[in-house]
Amino acid sequence: MFPNSPPSSIDELLQRAEQLAGLTLGELAHSANIRVPKDFKREKGWSGQLLELALGAQAGSKAQQDFANIGVELKTIPIDANGNPLETTYVCYAHLTNVAGSQWQTSSVRNKLGKVLWVPIDGRRDIPPSERCIATPFLWSLHGQQEQYLRQDWEEIMDMIAMGEIESITARHGEYLQLRPKAANGSALTDAIGQNGQIVQTRPRGFYLRKEFTGKILADYFA
DNA sequence: GGGTGATCATTG
DNA sequence: CAATGATCACCC
Numbered sequence: 529m530f531p532n533s534p535p536s537s538i539d540e541l542l543q544r545a546e547q548l549a550g551l552t553l554g555e556l557a558h559s560a561n562i563r564v565p566k567d568f569k570r571e572k573g574w575s576g577q578l579l580e581l582a583l584g585a586q587a588g589s590k591a592q593q594d595f596a597n598i599g600v601e602l603k604t605i606p607i608d609a610n611g612n613p614l615e616t617t618y619v620c621y622a623h624l625t626n627v628a629g630s631q632w633q634t635s636s637v638r639n640k641l642g643k644v645l646w647v648p649i650d651g652r653r654d655i656p657p658s659e660r661c662i663a664t665p666f667l668w669s670l671h672g673q674q675e676q677y678l679r680q681d682w683e684e685i686m687d688m689i690a691m692g693e694i695e696s697i698t699a700r701h702g703e704y705l706q707l708r709p710k711a712a713n714g715s716a717l718t719d720a721i722g723q724n725g726q727i728v729q730t731r732p733r734g735f736y737l738r739k740e741f742t743g744k745i746l747a748d749y750f751a
Numbered sequence: 752g753g754g755t756g757a758t759c760a761t762t763g
Numbered sequence: 764c765a766a767t768g769a770t771c772a773c774c775c
Contacts, residue, residue, distance in 0.1 A: 572771055573756030699767045709768055
C-alpha cells in the first residue's frame, strides 16, 4: 500500500523510491486500486501524480517542493529505450510582473531544482502506460556548471521580461532553460510588462528544462 | 486566474 | 521528425 505520510528524511524517501524500480505503472497502480489510462491524451500528469502517491508526497498543488520538509522536488521523466528524455521538463510558473531586482539565488527555478528526486519512466508511446517500466530513481542536486548554465539562461529571460520584451521571447531562447506557454488553453491571459513599461495581457508562461539538460543528468547518473 | 502534475500535436 | 506552442485534469 501507499504511505499515508511524507518521508521524514531523504534516506526514507530514497528507500521508498528504490522499492519502485522495475515495477510497471500498471503494477504500481494496481496495488492501490488506481485505474491506468490507455494513453495520456487526457491525463497528461497521471504518472507524476501516481508517483506522488506512491512516495507519500502531499497531494494537490502547492508552489513549493513536493517534499518541503526535506527540501526535495519529485520529477518523473519519460525516457526512450536508450535512457534519453522524450520530453522537456516543466519547472515552474513564470511571474511576468514585479520582476525588477529578481535574483537567481532566490528564484523559484533554483528553489524548485535545488534537490530533485528524478524518477525515469519508460515513455515510449508504442507501449501502453500500464506496461511502462519505472527505472532507477536517483537524487540529484543543482550546483556547479549545471547551475551556472541555468542561471545564465534564467537571467537572460528575466532581463527580457523586465524590459517589456515578453512577446519576443520564444522557446528558442535559452540553451538549457526555456520559456513556453503554460496554461489550460489559448484563451488564458495574465499580466506582463509591456514595451513601455505598462501592464499588458499575455499568455501565461512556464520555465522548462530542455532535453539536452536532463539528458546530461541521466547520462551522468547511469554512466 | 494561478498553480500543480505533465504530454500532446501541429508544423518548420 | 524533433521542437515549439498548445492543451488536459485537478486543486484552491
